[in-house]
Amino acid sequence: MKTIKKTLLLICTLCFFCNISYAQKYYQVHQDNVMPSKIWDYEKIAKEFHAACVEHNPQTTWLCATMDDMRYLYVSPMENFADLDERPFADMAKAMGDKFSEMFKKFDQCYGSHGDYIIVLDEELTYMPDGISQTQEGQDYRDYYFIYYKPKNGKNVREGMKAVKEMFAAKGSKSHYRVYRTGFGAMESYYMVAMSSKDAIDSANKQKTNEELLGPDRFETFKKVMDYATKMEEVTGEIRRDLSYAPKEE
Incomplete structure (x- = not known):
């Protein structure tokens, strides 16, 4: 049984590294699925935690994004898998004592589920001819498109995504987008397309x-993508700069 488990883990790891050969940047995501009845409590404790981080200056970085279905995503850049072993909040927890654990007990009351996984910024499929960036000044509104597919159709979906990018480039489209794909820790295979706008009106105008x-x-x-998609999901959201964090330079 142990041999089977080790073999499966090795296969999963190899598959992940095969996938990231297409891209250069990958990220660890912590996702909180907040319950509607607890959204205000969550906002309160999230801001308290952010303020505590500003005070204690843990050496980590994340970009916070929220979605209209009350998903909160905390996205941190990764250099390699060794980053997963780091404990950036260890000194902060020691300094705060019981207050640190109490904050996370409050967090636990606000979501029905949460977890961590890795996504990869796929630069080959991303269409940002002016340069790739996760954030653009004054454009914190987001349209997210999730394209789910069976692993056996991964190559076909990828070829379709390439065709879409080529079409946008050939037409000189001003609707730029980033493409992320699932990596280690994700139970389903999907591509996520993120498009930035000033607000919902700007987004609608760009789309038209x-x-x-x-x-x-x-x-x-x-259709070259849709023929192999098992499910489509479209949600809107925004970048929450008030909940994003980067340590002060020492």
Whole structure:
């Protein structure tokens, strides 16, 4: 039984490293699925935790993004798997004593589930001709598109995503986007497309302009992805700079 477990872990790890060969940047994500009845309590404790981090200056970094289905994502860049063994809050927890654990007890009352996984920024599929960046000044509104697929169709979905990028580039589209894919720790395979705008109105205007630019032929290109998708999910959200964190330079 132990041999089987080790073999499966090795296969999963190898699959992950095969996937990241397409990209250069990968991230650890902590996701909290907050219950509607606890959203205000969660906001309160999240801001308290952020303030405590500013005070104690733990040596870690994350970008916070929220989605309209009350998902809170804390996204931290990773250099390698050794980062997962680090304990950036150890000194902070020691200095705060019981107050530190009490904060996380309050967090636990606010979500039905939470967990960690890794996503990869796929630069080959990302369409940002002016340079790739997770954040753009004044554009904190987000449209997220999740494209789920069976692992056996991974190559076909990827080829379809390439075709979409080529279409956007050929038409000179101004609707730029980043593409992330699931890595180690994710139970389902999907690509997540993130598009930035100033607000919902700006997003709608961009979408309309882009549809007119791409024309009706766009459906044939999108079909190259959709033919192999098992599920589609579209949500909106925003970058929460007030809950994002970076340590002060010493």
